[in-house]
Amino acid sequence: MTSDAPLDLPGYAHLYSGKVRDLYAPMGQDGAPRQDQLLLVASDRMSAYDFVLDTPIPDKGAVLTQMSLWWFEQVADLVPHHVVSTDVPTAVAGRAVLVERLDMLPVECVARAYLTGGGLNEYRSTGAVSGVDLPEGLVDGSRLPAPIFTPSTKAPAGEHDEPIPFAGVVDEVGQALADRARDLTVAILQRGNEIATERGIILADTKVEFGLRGLQLSEGEDPGAAIRARGADAEIVLADELLTPDSSRFWPADQWEPGRQQASYDKQFVRDWLTSPASGWDKSSGEAPPALPEDVVAQTRAKYVEAYERLTGRTFGSDVSDPIRLDV
Structure with a gap:
């Protein structure tokens, strides 16, 4: 499917x-x-x-x-x-x-304030994440000394994103634009955590998407070459989604305990069920996962809604009768 x-x-x-x-x-x-x-x-x-x-x-x-x-x-x-x-x-x-419509940056911009997931696996193998050296002795859920930028490739559909060092971002988009993307990604994560922690939520990491406004591609011009040549002169713009349970890891602050997998508001709940004996699914089989049971669906929805309500202070209505509207 x-x-x-x-x-x-x-x-x-x-x-x-x-x-x-x-x-x-x-x-x-x-x-x-x-x-x-x-x-x-x-x-x-x-x-x-x-x-x-x-x-x-x-x-x-x-x-x-x-x-x-x-x-x-x-x-x-x-x-x-x-x-x-x-x-x-x-x-x-x-x-x-x-x-x-924007000309999108050809890299995934990821920032981490805590160590978990793929970053933890990379750290255990190399002592670093995307080329950023980290202190010894960190465990699953450890808070990092400071938020770090850990970019990855933007793989075609069906393929896996792979972590890259900052130099790889520079190669793709040029030094000035790479610096701006890094600084903005980290600043967004920090702002997100300032707000989320006041509401009892830890923002462990996030992925953001940036595009460029005003790149002015010529007919037939390669976007990558244009970004490298003129990207620093274009305006960088947030695109796609921002700080959601799909693009970020949200943890309840009162349950945070380094050294184990954290309780979460994101789709980790679904991943955990899929890899549990209850699903009967072998992740390495190459076969599609099974359908989710009703209780997992209900609990996943509840987690997403709870995250929304705790962060925004709004009550989510299933009919979305009062959506947020931006003054744009």
């Missing part, structure tokens, strides 16, 4: 469906898809271990969209975002935003 069938949205042309998001282009007056804007629709699909699961998580798309909108406001003084309007078709109300 790769995605749901595209929705029929009058006035929009379906362009692409990823693991959990669908892209549409608004139609212009000339009857052709516009080249300057996209409708970004968050589905209820859940991905894990490079598979899109057969079982959706109700309201997940709305939670991620509304949380991203809230976070965009919290970091607006750090970096602009890509949202043009929250006025979207009724069929996707609350889980879609109209955004500007």
Whole structure:
């Protein structure tokens, strides 16, 4: 399974469906898809271990969209975002935003304040994460001396992202833009933790997406070459989602205990069930995971909603009758 069938949205042309998001282009007056804007629709699909699961998580798309909108406001003084309007078709109300098209940076921008997951595995093998040397004796869940930038490749669909040192980012986008992406990623993580810790949540790590506004590609010009040549002169803009349970690890602060896997508000709950004896699934088999049982679906939804409500202070309504709207 790769995605749901595209929705029929009058006035929009379906362009692409990823693991959990669908892209549409608004139609212009000339009857052709516009080249300057996209409708970004968050589905209820859940991905894990490079598979899109057969079982959706109700309201997940709305939670991620509304949380991203809230976070965009919290970091607006750090970096602009890509949202043009929250006025979207009724069929996707609350889980879609109209955004500007950007030339995306060809690397994954990741920052970590705590050590876990793939970063922990790399540290155990090398003593470093993405080329950043770390102190000895760190364990699962250890707080790092300071947040670090740990970028990775942006692999094609079906392939794994691989950690790269900062020099690899410089090779891809040039020194000035690499410095800016690193500094912004770390600053966003720090701002996120300042806010989240006041609400009893630890933001362990996050992945953010950046695009460029004003790169002005010539017809047929290679985007990568253009970014390396002129990227430093373009404006860097936040894109996709921001500080959500899909792009970040959220831990309840009162349960944090280094040396073990942490309780979480993110999709780690689903990963844990999939790799447990209860699922009967062998991660190394190459076969698709089984459907999620109803209790796992319900608990996963509850975790996403709880994270949203604790962070934003808003009550999430399943009908999304009062979505967050940005003044853009």
